[in-house]
Amino acid sequence: MIKTLTVIASLAASTAFAAADDLKLAVTTSFENSGLADVLLPQIKADLDLDVQLLVVGTGQAIRLGEAGDVDAILVHSRKAEEAFLAAGHGTHRREIMYNDFVVIGPKADPAGIAGDSSVIEAMQDIANAKPAFVSRGDDSGTHKAELAVWASAGLDAATFGDWYNAVGAGMGAALNTAAGMDAYIMSDRASWLKFGNKAGLALLYSGDPALFNQYAFLPVNPAKHPHVKNHLVMQLEDWLVGDTAKALIDGYTIGGETLFVFNAKAE
Numbered sequence: 114m115i116k117t118l119t120v121i122a123s124l125a126a127s128t129a130f131a132a133a134d135d136l137k138l139a140v141t142t143s144f145e146n147s148g149l150a151d152v153l154l155p156q157i158k159a160d161l162d163l164d165v166q167l168l169v170v171g172t173g174q175a176i177r178l179g180e181a182g183d184v185d186a187i188l189v190h191s192r193k194a195e196e197a198f199l200a201a202g203h204g205t206h207r208r209e210i211m212y213n214d215f216v217v218i219g220p221k222a223d224p225a226g227i228a229g230d231s232s233v234i235e236a237m238q239d240i241a242n243a244k245p246a247f248v249s250r251g252d253d254s255g256t257h258k259a260e261l262a263v264w265a266s267a268g269l270d271a272a273t274f275g276d277w278y279n280a281v282g283a284g285m286g287a288a289l290n291t292a293a294g295m296d297a298y299i300m301s302d303r304a305s306w307l308k309f310g311n312k313a314g315l316a317l318l319y320s321g322d323p324a325l326f327n328q329y330a331f332l333p334v335n336p337a338k339h340p341h342v343k344n345h346l347v348m349q350l351e352d353w354l355v356g357d358t359a360k361a362l363i364d365g366y367t368i369g370g371e372t373l374f375v376f377n378a379k380a381e
Contacts, residue, residue: 135164136346137184139175141255142284144188144329147304147373152362160358161349171254171284179203179332182339186347190255190302190329204332205344210354211363211374212328215259216306217319218289219298220245227298233322237267244277246297250288251280255327260300263324289315302327304373329374354378 144150145167154165168178172189179187180203188210189195198204217227217236225243227236240247241264249271250257264271271278281291285305292299293313301309306317331351336344353359355378363376 134346136343137166139168139178139184139187141172141189142169143302143305145169146286148308149366152366171252173253179334185342186333188331190327191258195330203335205335208331210329210331210378211376213303213374214327215300215325216303216317218301218315219318220296221314221316223318228318233263233324234267236319237263240298241269246295247278248288248292248297248299249280251282307368307371
């Protein structure tokens with residue numbers, strides 16, 4: 114009897130241990146490619162006993178997953194799309210967490226001559242005039258949306274470009290690999306570029322324009338539309354993401370001495 118009770122107690126303990134809370138979070142490929150998830154998730158598990166299951170997609174797909182109630186929250190970087198998501202009642206609120214910036218990568222020889230340009234508009238106009246190979250993510254991601262917005266600000270429509278413009282329909286890492294293979298220009302978030310290991314003949318040629326600011330925000334899916342979502346766990350995660358531990362990890366995450374993200378969550 115004692116042995117039986119011991120086995121039952123052991124099974125109960127192991128079941129309790131295995132029953133850690135979990136939630137589904139749709140995140141951008143740029144967030145995943147940066148390596149920051151590998152820093153944050155173990156600490157979230159340690160502090161909250163919460164397993165965060167990442168669905169790594171572009172911002173457009175992340176928003177569609179949220180609309181369908183297939184995830185509990187989203188972490189994305191396209192404010193216009195985020196505000197539309199909230200206006201349609203799919204999310205409860207938007208909480209800014211951190212930012213970095215977009216950069217323009219290209220061949221070290223810089224055939225379009227953008228390295229000395231005074232604005233990203235001038236840089237994109239120079240690229241369009243020179244027509245070197247250019248790789249676009251072409252996947253409705255936050256980065257893709259930002260790239261199209263920059264072309265539009267420059268008075269250009271990517272839909273009218275010729276064969277030099279290559280929309281690959283891929284995540285940031287795959288798109289950078291394509292650009293490396295083609296010795297092409299590409300717009301990337303800074304974190305993905307710094308983390309990218311196959312730089313080949315590419316270099317960071319243009320950055321610093323305020324138009325390239327890249328804000329990441331956390332949006333819980335609305336439980337009024339999708340009662341099955343784990344809103345109580347989402348709120349625990351949000352509280353952690355805007356706290357001191359997350360700030361230290363985000364601001365302290367560097368590659369080669371360069372900071373990938375800057376924490377800017379505000380207390381409420």
